[in-house]
Amino acid sequence: YVQWPSQRFQPRGLSSDPTGTYFAMSDEFDIFFATLREDKTLDDNTTWRLDITQPAPHCPALEGQANRDVALMCADAQPQEKPDCSVMVLHARGRRVAACHVRLS
Numbered sequence: 001y002v003q004w005p006s007q008r009f010q011p012r013g014l015s016s017d018p019t020g021t022y023f024a025m026s027d028e029f030d031i032f033f034a035t036l037r038e039d040k041t042l043d044d045n046t047t048w049r050l051d052i053t054q055p056a057p058h059c060p061a062l063e064g065q066a067n068r069d070v071a072l073m074c075a076d077a078q079p080q081e082k083p084d085c086s087v088m089v090l091h092a093r094g095r096r097v098a099a100c101h102v103r104l105s
Contacts, residue, residue: 031056059100
């Protein structure tokens, strides 16, 4: 289950860290981060949902650019620590890549 940040959000890119816990998603203009959560139903079935946790911080390299795709890279974090990540964004009609730093919440 995914609830996008707004009705206008049309995903173009989706990437997870190697653990499959943290995700970056983008449309043409915005990047958001999400965490994968496990839900148990009343009949003990497991369902999964992506909880959008935060928008990407300001990244000067992307000003005025249209996002094409994203890749998420996170350093190993100790349990209960916020992971230190970079999102790589393909832009400029697919001719450039920008790296933007983020500490996920």
